Amino acid sequence: MYLPEELLQSLKSGSMASLLGDGAVMAELEPGLLDLPSGRLVAADPLGDAAAPFAQAVAPGRYPVILHVVRDNEGEEVVAFAEVRLKDVLPVRYEMALTGEEDLSEPLDEDGYFGFEAEEGFGGFWDASLALRDAEVDAVEDALLASFQPRRMAVLWQGGEGRTLAAFSCGFGDGAYPAFWGFDADGAPCCLIVDFLCFSEAE
Numbered sequence: 001m002y003l004p005e006e007l008l009q010s011l012k013s014g015s016m017a018s019l020l021g022d023g024a025v026m027a028e029l030e031p032g033l034l035d036l037p038s039g040r041l042v043a044a045d046p047l048g049d050a051a052a053p054f055a056q057a058v059a060p061g062r063y064p065v066i067l068h069v070v071r072d073n074e075g076e077e078v079v080a081f082a083e084v085r086l087k088d089v090l091p092v093r094y095e096m097a098l099t100g101e102e103d104l105s106e107p108l109d110e111d112g113y114f115g116f117e118a119e120e121g122f123g124g125f126w127d128a129s130l131a132l133r134d135a136e137v138d139a140v141e142d143a144l145l146a147s148f149q150p151r152r153m154a155v156l157w158q159g160g161e162g163r164t165l166a167a168f169s170c171g172f173g174d175g176a177y178p179a180f181w182g183f184d185a186d187g188a189p190c191c192l193i194v195d196f197l198c199f200s201e202a203e
Contacts, residue, residue, distance in 0.1 A: 001108040005094050019199055021073075024072045027069050029066070030066055032156035033065070033164065035127060035164045038128055041084060041192060042128055044116045044124060045122055046122060046126070046140050047119075052099040052128075054098065054099055056189060063084050065083070067168055079154065080199065081196060082125070083192065085191050086189055086190050087191070089190050091190055092183060097181050116179070118170045121169060124166055125192075129163070130159050139157065140167050172198065175196075175197070178194070
């Protein structure tokens, strides 16, 4: 099973410089605060089909979304990781985030993982109570396109009842991407990180 603990810990501790290419830098982009009134977090393609929330619930509240963006020496940017930061602490362990709908009848191979499908190359975070109708999906897509930067898009969209949805481009494009919970020393979730596999050969 793909569980990149060293990579995620390097990301959280700010020590990933050795993994970046010549002249590349990593920066944190903060689109804004994500509303989680139910504490049930969804990570999925906001332009795709309906998605289930993760089985692990968090305390209801508003949490910052952090996009970890790699900028190369030509100024192009790619979102390498997307994070919901629940606490400003360094995790002590990680585990793969699951919805409960995965087929666990057979073990994953060494590089295998469960993840969401980003068919259009986009991902997002939102609360399970936010229902996305066709018109709202179109509005999210329009907002994403309006946010275009070279190889990177990101937006915090205001949905119904004041709830927000964070949407962003995924790494180098479409694919399936895993998410991981980070847990603090008390065993409580302190972050949720989606890995867009820019630094991995996982399949």
